[in-house]
Amino acid sequence: MSLDVLIVGAGPTGLLLAAQLARHGIKPRLIDQQPQPSTTSKALAVFARTLEIFDNLGIAEEAIKHGRKLYGANIHDDGKRIAHLSIDKIDSFFPFVLSLPQSETERILAQLVESFGVKIERPVTFTTLEQDAEGVTAILRHADGREERCRAAWLIGCDGAHSNVRKAAGLNYQGIDVQALFVLADIKSDWNLSTNNIQVFFSSSGVLAAFPLPGENNWRLIANLPPDTELPENPDLQLFQQLTTERSGLQAILSDPVWTSSFGIRQRIVDKCRAGRVFVAGDALASHSPVGGQGMNTGLQDAYNLAWKLALVIKNQAPIDLLDSYQAEREPVSKFLLLSTEWATRAVVQSNPAIKFLRRLLAGVTTSFAPVQRRITNTLSELNVNYRNSPIVQEDYPLPWLSRSPKAGVSVAPLKGARAPDVLVQTDKGQQRLYKVLINTQHHLLLFGSKLPKYPKLAQIAQEIEGKFPDIITVHIVLVSTKIAEELQWQGSTLLDPQGECHRRYGASSESLYLIRPDGYIGYRCQGADVNKLMAYLQKVNLT
Incomplete structure (x- = not known):
């Protein structure tokens, strides 16, 4: 064909x-x-995980050049800032939301x-x-x-x-309609607000969200309207001026609406x-x-x-x-988003005093505790998306849930189906991000050596896998060292990890291997660098 x-x-x-x-x-x-x-x-909004994909495609720098970096969100209620959600601590080399x-x-x-x-x-x-x-x-x-x-x-x-x-x-294509109506405008606004943060204003009359756009004084404004309102087809400047003044409490001067629209909320999935x-x-x-x-x-x-x-x-x-x-991997992601965005939409448009009190309480709690804030921002940035229940991911790792960091209290060894961590390593081209090493469209096998690596074994596994899967898998041997040992008889990719950070992020306290899929997720992992178990997995998913 x-x-x-x-x-x-x-x-x-x-x-x-x-x-x-x-x-x-x-x-x-x-x-x-x-x-x-x-x-x-x-x-x-272009989130960190999307920017990582763009980086793999070679277009991240171009996107960033034409966008605006946003590092957090300020949440206001009745004219007072009650919380700040910081995005710049997420687990990515792109610690921001790109407004593009x-x-x-x-x-x-x-x-x-x-x-x-x-x-x-x-x-x-x-x-x-x-x-x-x-x-x-x-x-x-x-x-x-x-x-x-x-x-x-x-x-x-x-x-x-x-x-x-x-x-x-x-x-x-089925779902529900959420009882919420919104208007939006891309507009110029002259007000004294940070252009590096999203601003969300709650008030007794509703919510107003303001997103900085590229360029000077350019903003995206979104506001909800009462559910019994007849949606205006082309909302005018006067409406946005009124909504901005009464909900933000600021004396903003709006002008030059480039684009306005209105919409309801329809939740649907196949x-x-x-x-x-x-x-x-x-x-x-x-x-x-x-x-x-x-x-x-x-x-x-x-x-x-x-x-x-x-x-x-x-x-x-x-x-x-x-x-x-x-379907096994993407449908659960969409179903989770349907539930979470429905809940979030209902929460932000509610004017009930009890809901308002709960909203203030949650805003304070979620932004006061670093682990909670990190969880929220990594989820918003889509870094926590995983395929652990996928039929094509597998692990041979003893008690993976016990692999915890005594300092951070978070999982060190990424589980099967998780996004592969991006860390700095030493290559023959100097220091590079691991994602830059994994730039081609093949699967990548990371072979981690221990502190006393068995060089012949690592080289044998690397040669066997690349020999059998030359067009599908690229192999990298990863060593806690400042130089490649002469005993390593391997002409392929060797990554040096002088401080052991890559080993730590992958939980590789002993010999282990990780097979990274072309989309950057962990297809298989094994503690002990057992080539027979790896081959059994490859046969199971029928990669040839």
Whole structure:
């Protein structure tokens, strides 16, 4: 079949999926029904985990250049600041939220896609599909009215909450409507507020959130309205001036509304993420309240999760069953977000005095204790997303839950399915972040030596794995040392860990191994660096 993958929808999810497939050597076809890319800001928040993905794609610096770094959030109630949530202590080399208009995110991703020789075809409308055991035939309509039958091995719907792909595939999209109405504006505001922090104002009349945007005095304002209000289609400057004054208590002067909108909250999720050879991702898979800013980031992770699996299957390096893990891993993430954002939305719009008292209490408690604040900010930054219950992750590690740090009280050894920690190591190019070492699209095997490493054993394992899986696994031997010992007969990658920090973060107090998937999550770990157990795992998931 000449076309491996047809992607419908060139928003952030579809663009990232196209780019990542191209990096894996699979050139997709990417279409969108809109004649031009989005010009409005829409989704703003780019969290740390997304920036790590962007960094792997080589576009993080470009995104940061055009965005604004936000290091925390100030929470106010009746004109007084009652709490501060700090983001700059999260477990990432990107300890901030990047405020970046979605139009800029799409522009940067589109440039990346086009650099791989993938054309974004506009306007091309998907209308319906037919599929069989070998592939999918999509019926497409072009701007001149011409109808095309496009045959592809796989079809991915990244076409938003009103997805035509989802409907044509027969996937049910169910959920609830939350009784909450909001208006938003991208606007200029002259007030004395930090442009490095999000501001949230609670008052007796409702909530107002203010997000600094790139540029001078540029802000995104979001405010709720009473549930019985008729939503204005195009909220005007006067409304936002009134809401800002009464809810913040500040004498702000608003001007130049670039974009205004209004919306209700519809929580929806598909009953299945896949129908035969058709997948959905992003808002086509699940849509939820924008409180917390998780939507776009979650869609990008959908794409990042699916891309490497689809590429291995297309290249006959893994069985088609591997694709079943997409739903097993991403559906729980979306379900958690539906519940958490629904709860958060109801909490912020409630004017009940009891809820208001509880909200103040929780704000104080959650920001007063560092472990609680760290947990919240790592979760918001999507660093705590994990696939521990996935059928394709495994560990041979004795009593993993007992591996605790006496200082921090947190798990040292990351569990199976967790995001792999990013730490500094020494390479032949000097000091580098581990994620920079794991830059290619293969699996990466970290072989940790003990304080008295058995060099012949480590070299034998490394040579055996790279010999059997040359196109799938890159091996790195990690040593607590300042130099490579002559006894190590290994010509491949050796990472030096002089202070033992990498060993500590991976709980490698003795010989152990970690297999890091192409999406940066731990597929397998074993204490004892047992190659036979590793081979048994690789056979179980049928990587060839």
